Amino acid sequence: MIQTKGLSMRFADGTAIHYQDLTFEQGRSYALLGASGCGKTTLLNMIAGVLRPSEGEILIDGENVVDWPQRRRDHFRIHEIGYIFQDFKLLEEMTVRDNIDIVRLEGVDTRGADALLERLGIQRLKKRRVRSLSGGEKQRVAIARALIKAPRIVLADEPTGNLNFEVGSAVMDQLLENLNGGTLIAVTHDDRLAPRFDCVLDMNQIARGEVSA
Amino acid sequence: MIRFALKHMATRRARIALTALSIVVSAGVALLAYNVSTQVSEGIIGGASRYDLIIGPAGSSTQLAMNTLFFTDQPLGTIPYTLVDDLMETGMVNEAVPFSMGDSYNDSPVVGTTPALLTDKPLKEGEMFAESMEAVIGCEVASNYGLKVGDSLITSHGLSGGGAEHAASPLTVTGILARTNSAFDRAVFTPCATIWVLHSHEEEDEEHEEEDEGAHAHEEGEICAVLVRCKSVGDYTALSNHYKSDANLLAINPNTVLREVLENVDLSRTIVYALCAVVLVMNLLVISVIAALNLYDQRREIALMRLIGVSMGRINQLYLLQNAIIGLAAVGLSLLSAHLILWVVRGFVAGMGISLNALHVYGLEWAILAVVFAVSTLPTMLMTMSMSRHDPVEGGKRK
Ligand SMILES: Nc1ncnc2c1ncn2[C@@H]1O[C@H](COP(=O)(O)OP(=O)(O)OP(=O)(O)O)[C@@H](O)[C@H]1O
Ligand SMILES: [Mg+2]
Numbered sequence: 001m002i003q004t005k006g007l008s009m010r011f012a013d014g015t016a017i018h019y020q021d022l023t024f025e026q027g028r029s030y031a032l033l034g035a036s037g038c039g040k041t042t043l044l045n046m047i048a049g050v051l052r053p054s055e056g057e058i059l060i061d062g063e064n065v066v067d068w069p070q071r072r073r074d075h076f077r078i079h080e081i082g083y084i085f086q087d088f089k090l091l092e093e094m095t096v097r098d099n100i101d102i103v104r105l106e107g108v109d110t111r112g113a114d115a116l117l118e119r120l121g122i123q124r125l126k127k128r129r130v131r132s133l134s135g136g137e138k139q140r141v142a143i144a145r146a147l148i149k150a151p152r153i154v155l156a157d158e159p160t161g162n163l164n165f166e167v168g169s170a171v172m173d174q175l176l177e178n179l180n181g182g183t184l185i186a187v188t189h190d191d192r193l194a195p196r197f198d199c200v201l202d203m204n205q206i207a208r209g210e211v212s213a
Numbered sequence: 214m215i216r217f218a219l220k221h222m223a224t225r226r227a228r229i230a231l232t233a234l235s236i237v238v239s240a241g242v243a244l245l246a247y248n249v250s251t252q253v254s255e256g257i258i259g260g261a262s263r264y265d266l267i268i269g270p271a272g273s274s275t276q277l278a279m280n281t282l283f284f285t286d287q288p289l290g291t292i293p294y295t296l297v298d299d300l301m302e303t304g305m306v307n308e309a310v311p312f313s314m315g316d317s318y319n320d321s322p323v324v325g326t327t328p329a330l331l332t333d334k335p336l337k338e339g340e341m342f343a344e345s346m347e348a349v350i351g352c353e354v355a356s357n358y359g360l361k362v363g364d365s366l367i368t369s370h371g372l373s374g375g376g377a378e379h380a381a382s383p384l385t386v387t388g389i390l391a392r393t394n395s396a397f398d399r400a401v402f403t404p405c406a407t408i409w410v411l412h413s414h415e416e417e418d419e420e421h422e423e424e425d426e427g428a429h430a431h432e433e434g435e436i437c438a439v440l441v442r443c444k445s446v447g448d449y450t451a452l453s454n455h456y457k458s459d460a461n462l463l464a465i466n467p468n469t470v471l472r473e474v475l476e477n478v479d480l481s482r483t484i485v486y487a488l489c490a491v492v493l494v495m496n497l498l499v500i501s502v503i504a505a506l507n508l509y510d511q512r513r514e515i516a517l518m519r520l521i522g523v524s525m526g527r528i529n530q531l532y533l534l535q536n537a538i539i540g541l542a543a544v545g546l547s548l549l550s551a552h553l554i555l556w557v558v559r560g561f562v563a564g565m566g567i568s569l570n571a572l573h574v575y576g577l578e579w580a581i582l583a584v585v586f587a588v589s590t591l592p593t594m595l596m597t598m599s600m601s602r603h604d605p606v607e608g609g610k611r612k
Contacts, residue, residue: 049608050520070609071524078522089517093224101217105523105531145521 001026002047002153002183007056009042016210017042019056022201026152029176029184031194034203040187041086043207044155047185048083049073060153078106082146082182084175086157088138090145092131096122099130100145108149116144120174135162139171147178154179156186165192172196218534225510228503232589233543239489239496240547240585244578245554246485250478251577252569256283257475259395263333264310265449268296268456268464269438277463278470281312281438283396284322287372288314288437292462294405296439305448306441311405313436316368316379318401321354323368325405325436331390334397338362339388345406348384351398355389362386366401368411379411394570409433497588504592511596516605525601532597540590544582548574 002024010016017039024030032040045051047058049065057064065073077083090099100113117123120140130138139159146154159175160168172193176184186197194200222229269277272289279285291313300309313325324330328341331349339362342349350360360366365383370376384403392398413433443449449466456464511532518528556571 046608048520050606052608052610067610070604070606073608074519074522074524074606076522081522083520085520089520091221091224091514091517094220098217098220102518102521102523105214105217105518105527 001059001061002185003057003059005057005059007043007046007053007058009039009046009051010054014212016054016212018208018210019043020206022206024183024185026183027179027181028198029179029196030186031197031200032185032187032203033189033191033194033200034207036189037209038203039207039209040203041157043203044083044157044185044187047153048081048155049077075106078103078108079149080152082149082151082154084139084142084146084154084156084159086161086187088142090130090138090141093129095127095129096133096141096144097126099141100148103145103149110148112150113144113148116148116178119178120144136167136171139163140174143171143175143178147175147180150180151182154182154184154186156184158187158189160193161189165190169193169196214531214534218531218538221531222535222538225507228507229539232500232503233539233546235496235499236540236543236585236589237547237550239492239589240544240582241551241554242492243489243581243585244547244551246482246489247577247581248551248555248573248575249558249569250482250485251575252573254475254478254482256395257471257478264308264440264442265466265468266441266443266453266456266464267438267467268292268300268441268462271461271463274463274465274470275474277438277465278467278474280314281440282467282471284314284324284400285396289463291435291437292439294434294436297436300439300441300452303448303452305445305452306443308440308442310440311436312438312440313405313408315372315437316370316408316411317372317376318354318366318368319358321351321399321401322372323348323401323403323408325403325408327404330440331397331402334393335391336388337391339386342387342403345404345410346382346384347387348401348403348407349388349390350386350401351390352392353398354401355386360386360389362388368401382411405436409435493585493588496585497592500589501592504596507593508596508600512600512605515600519604519606525604529597529601533594536590536593536597540586543589544586547585548578548582 004019004022006021008016008018019039032043034040042051046053049068053066056066058066065076068076091102096117097113100110104110114123114126117126120143122137122140122144125133125137130141133141139162143159154175156175160172163171168190172186173196175186176196267277267281269281269288270290270292276286277289280288294311297309297311300306308329310327310329311325312330314322316323331341336349337352339349348366354360358366364386366386367378367380367383369378384401384407390397441452443452453464453466456462515528519525552571552574555569559569559571
């Protein structure tokens, strides 16, 4: 379970975002809807531990992870969090398989990669360089890299943003089918996908922006 | 980790190849320069002879020394064999060894002399020559042409090889010298009389082809030089002065001449070292430029891996490991290629009377390699270190 309390983020340029308190139950899927710039990516970054909130707490199974040192947050992220980034963040010059194997640098077991790629329908691409893949294929590689660790938390930032509705909903279904009990928090612009989730959160209501000089 | 590092390196193979090439060239040049110049001067010092006086026909002192000690160059001409007897009769010499040269076996010079020339050169097999038409050969002559004791070899006229063969009169190998790492390894030794016999035969059989290489000690009773070991310094001075006063003769102290040659070698050594330094600086430049080119990609890759959760320490390890692999591989390749080149040029240098050992690695070569390794991994190391201080991810508790 993930809980946020009194969370707010203030950037150096004066932009600040204040969040209402949120609770994400283990094993359920959440869709974050909201206007561009309302603070969706910022929320995911804070949960993932790549951005430190200016105020507030993030409790994961009761522990305030904001207090953790960077090393512990890194360790937690690579072992327990599958983060699918808005722009994939893949090593373009390396193969699909190598991109999944990056996590082995920190001791994550990737022996299930073949089976996972098979389930995502990209097993035949595993020796291809990422650079040569289509957007939908890259998206699935990013999903495979996030899911290979069987994460407790999956953060997906617009996993279907670059895809048309048909491909997008197929990819989203594959993501939902392969969660294996993990919590999914997915940002999406497309409310047609909303019915697939257990819960939909309107970030326009939850996050309140503020600009101070 | 290593496997991933190698795959990761493969994405930058062109730049890495360029880096490695730059290292191999600079380290290779430095190694080659150092090794060759050291072996050459050692060879020259090693040539310093047990003889203190060499008498030959008038001409260049260096040529006389190089010819009699390293069997290179042409003999200056001929002097009568009677000079040897004259010297012995003075009672002022321990040894007076005749020396003549003018024929060859393939590219090895045939030296006419007495067993005294080989006094401190042990035989590996067989016995010393005794009669004319017998020969003792250097170890490389034996190994290059597969000669064993009892085999015969056909010499040819002239030093360059390819001259008329003395086919009717083969020499018999009676012994093979143990390795000396000197010009002796590449020469054939036989009594002076052999050479006189070969040429008197020929004069009977056929017209002598026109002499293309100046005077040779071919005529009966003629030799190219006498190597002398005097009984005392006083005897040396007396004999030296005596022969120097004869305008037809040249008397030299071989060690004095060698010292002069060595000074020239030392000068060219300095020049070569200066060139090495230039090449090394260029290497550093090339590597720095490549490291700078990598900077942009590397920054993006670091950010990417950090976002996934790979720790900064692990990322540093990855880059440093790659750097070390490239450095070590390049340095190893340098050592290998420098000595391969050494092995290839051995033949040319051997013609100059210096026998290079391609397998000889000097202690300082390791030092050169260590310096090149340090110099060429430094720019990337520094860049990696400086980047690691700017963690693109800031999710942890502030201190
Ligand atoms: N590093 C930063 N410095 C200053 N402002 C920032 C920074 N990162 C984000 N912001 C601002 O914070 C707000 C929220 O950004 P965020 O990326 O979370 O939006 P988002 O909801 O993900 O938008 P989108 O749907 O377009 O991806 C925006 O106004 C953005 O300009
Ligand atoms: Mg966003």
